[in-house]
Amino acid sequence: MRKIAALILAGTRAEGDGLAEAHGVSHKSLIEIGDQPMLTRVVAALRAAGIKRIVVSTNDARVRHLAIGQGCEAMAAEPGPSKSVAAAIEIIGTPTIITTSDHALLDADMVHDFLDSAPEDADVAILMAHRDRVQSAMPGSARTYLSFADGDWSGCNLFLLRTERAQAAVGLWQMVEADRKQPWRIAAKLGLSTLVMMLFKRLDLQEAISRLGLRAGIKAAMVPANNGLAAVDVDKESDLKAVRQKIET
Numbered sequence: 611m612r613k614i615a616a617l618i619l620a621g622t623r624a625e626g627d628g629l630a631e632a633h634g635v636s637h638k639s640l641i642e643i644g645d646q647p648m649l650t651r652v653v654a655a656l657r658a659a660g661i662k663r664i665v666v667s668t669n670d671a672r673v674r675h676l677a678i679g680q681g682c683e684a685m686a687a688e689p690g691p692s693k694s695v696a697a698a699i700e701i702i703g704t705p706t707i708i709t710t711s712d713h714a715l716l717d718a719d720m721v722h723d724f725l726d727s728a729p730e731d732a733d734v735a736i737l738m739a740h741r742d743r744v745q746s747a748m749p750g751s752a753r754t755y756l757s758f759a760d761g762d763w764s765g766c767n768l769f770l771l772r773t774e775r776a777q778a779a780v781g782l783w784q785m786v787e788a789d790r791k792q793p794w795r796i797a798a799k800l801g802l803s804t805l806v807m808m809l810f811k812r813l814d815l816q817e818a819i820s821r822l823g824l825r826a827g828i829k830a831a832m833v834p835a836n837n838g839l840a841a842v843d844v845d846k847e848s849d850l851k852a853v854r855q856k857i858e859t
Contacts, residue, residue: 614725615702616661618652618677620668620711621687621694629846637670638844639711644857648714648844649673653680656709658718659725665702666711667694673711695771696780704776708769712844714853716768720840724768724833732831733775736819737768739841740834747838748852760814766840778826 620639630638639649646654649666656664666677667687674684685701688694695708707725709716720737728735741755741762755762771779816832823830835841844850 613663614661614705614707615663615665616656617695617698617702617706617708618649618656618664618666618682618711619687619691619694619708620649620666620670620673620677621691622669629844629850632847635672637668637673637711639673640676641844641850643714643844643850643854647676649676649711650680651714652709652711652716653677653682655713655716655718655721656707659721660718661707661721663702665698667698668711692780696777699771699777699780704774705770705772708771710767710843713767714844715839715842715856720766720768720835720837723836724840725770727833728770728772729829729831731829733771733773733828734779734823734830735770735772735833736830737766737833737835737840738763738815739766739838743835743838744841745838748842748856751842751852752848753841756815758813758815758818760816763815764841766835767843768840775828778828779823779830 620637622637627638630636630641633641635641639652640647642648643651653664664677664682666673666682666684668674668677668684669687677684685698688697699706707721724735724737741764744751744753744764753764755764771777819830819832839856842849842853844853
């Protein structure tokens with residue numbers, strides 16, 4: 611693979627962010643964990659993985675300042691993650707690895723494992739963690755899981771857009787983004803047979819992602835995470851407490 615870039619999503623929700631407000635910062639990625647803002651930890655993990663070009667998508671002035679101070683590029687975020695990705699990829703190109711600014715436990719090994727395991731012929735790859743891996747790494751962690759024939763899976767906020775064809779996945783992302791809490795609706799859009807297979811748990815996650823890719827005219831692949839911590843981001847106070855305990859003890 612030729613030189614890879616990284617995009618860190620640090621947009622702001624239209625309804626605001628209660629976690630940031632509770633900690634007196636303008637954006638939750640500025641909350642410190644182990645004496646470092648979360649954004650700094652994410653940038654450091656990507657740098658340690660050998661990624662030199664890092665772009666931060668944000669509309670927060672303080673996040674932008676922090677990003678530039680760490681040698682990253684900064685660009686304006688669009689409404690919603692998928693639109694921000696679409697705008698960024700027009701400038702960055704591919705291959706690009708995408709993550710979020712609240713991925714505080716991200717490390718170089720997770721990035722290397724993901725990139726090494728992503729099929730070379732895939733236009734898009736998505737890292738997912740099995741429930742068993744997540745609970746083994748952080749017992750009691752409350753995550754959102756999608757149930758398939760091969761078990762329950764949680765997203766890891768780590769994506770690879772490998773080829774130019776991957777840009778076709780952005781529209782697909784918008785569809786998934788809208789229905790991410792109701793996977794049966796995603797399956798329904800793929801046809802009756804897919805919906806039936808999912809309802810009766812006869813469809814495994816890899817096949818589901820492959821079918822989603824085919825809908826967009828690309829090859830999409832799921833990569834299972836070796837480290838369940840890859841599925842842990844910081845959305846709420848309990849997440850922050852658990853991540854701090856993991857890092858600071």
